Amino acid sequence: KQEVTQIPAALSVPEGENLVLNCSFTDSAIYNLQWFRQDPGKGLTSLLLIQSSQREQTSGRLNASLDKSSGRSTLYIAASQPGDSATYLCAVKWGGSQGNLIFGKGTKLSVKP
Amino acid sequence: DAGVTQSPTHLIKTRGQQVTLRCSPKSGHDTVSWYQQALGQGPQFIFQYYEEEERQRGNFPDRFSGHQFPNYSSELNVNALLLGDSALYLCASSLGGPHYGYTFGSGTRLTVV
Numbered sequence: 001k002q003e004v005t006q007i008p009a010a011l012s013v014p015e016g017e018n019l020v021l022n023c024s025f026t027d028s029a030i031y032n033l034q035w036f037r038q039d040p041g042k043g044l045t046s047l048l049l050i051q052s053s054q055r056e057q058t059s060g061r062l063n064a065s066l067d068k069s070s071g072r073s074t075l076y077i078a079a080s081q082p083g084d085s086a087t088y089l090c091a092v093k094w095g096g097s098q099g100n101l102i103f104g105k106g107t108k109l110s111v112k113p
Numbered sequence: 114d115a116g117v118t119q120s121p122t123h124l125i126k127t128r129g130q131q132v133t134l135r136c137s138p139k140s141g142h143d144t145v146s147w148y149q150q151a152l153g154q155g156p157q158f159i160f161q162y163y164e165e166e167e168r169q170r171g172n173f174p175d176r177f178s179g180h181q182f183p184n185y186s187s188e189l190n191v192n193a194l195l196l197g198d199s200a201l202y203l204c205a206s207s208l209g210g211p212h213y214g215y216t217f218g219s220g221t222r223l224t225v226v
Contacts, residue, residue: 004155031211042219043119043203044156049214089155093211100169101146101205101215103155 002027004092006104013080014112021075021107023090028068031093035064035075038087038106047075047088080111115140117218119204125224126194134189134221138206144168145187146215147179148203156203162187163209191223199225 005024013019023033032051036044048057048064050073056065063076077084087108091101118137126132138145144163148156158171162181176192185206191198201222205215 032214034214036217041201041222043117044205044217046214046216051212091155091215095211100158100161100171101148101156102158105153105155 002092002094002102004090004102004104006088006090006107008107009105010108010110012110012112015080015082017080017111018076018078019080019109021077021088021090021109023073023075023104025071025073025090025092025102027094028071029095030068031095033064033066033073034091034093034101035062035073036089036091038089040087044089077109080109082111082113085109085111117204117206117216119202119218119221121221122219123222123224125226128194128196128225130194131190131192132194132223134191134202134204134223136187136189136204136206136218138185138187138204139216142206142208142216143185144207144209145181145185146205146207147187147189148205149173150201150203150220152200159189194225196225199223 035047050066061078087106089106091103146161147159150156160170165181178190181187201220203220204218207213
């Protein structure tokens with residue numbers, strides 16, 4: 001069964017700290033992996049998309065890595081800010097699946113001033 | 114450039130009623146997917162529409178149905194509403210190939226009482 005797991009479920013850090021969010025997935029035959037941010041009661045904002053042939057993607061203070069062989073991805077946030085507080089979701093699209101993104105349950109991040 | 118637009122933003126319905134949710138995809142996107150997100154959970158795939166046909170379907174009963182129009186906009190219909198259908202319904206659009214990322218709307222919050 002294709003599954004996505006995110007640990008920890010919640011994380012609280014002081015402002016300015018660098019942090020890493022983890023995502024693991026079964027079955028390495030993925031098309032791509034996408035990281036999203038979700039504010040309470042809101043929709044999903046795409047942060048980074050990594051294709052199966054790529055090892056990492058960067059956008060500003062965010063860096064996402066992908067290791068298909070170990071079934072892991074990490075989202076690195078540098079110099080965290082209170083505005084980064086949100087739930088971060090990892091979603092995987094597998095080969096043979098035309099449109100089915102499978103999501104983890106997310107990591108709820110709180111950055112304290 | 115308008116992103117994905119969903120309407121309405123909030124909706125309250127009574128058990129047994131029927132509901133229709135609407136989605137306009139991001140300009141240039143031809144594929145629309147619908148997801149259900151229960152509180153504290155990751156989004157669950159309902160179905161995807163491409164070229165006005167349902168291309169793939171998740172593990173949802175036939176009470177959930179949809180439609181895609183020639184302008185690529187889409188509707189999600191839910192019949193015989195149950196209390197358990199209360200959730201945030203998210204629409205995502207993309208291009209049709211498997212390597213493209215998804216753009217999500219802000220969602221429709223459905224409450225069934």
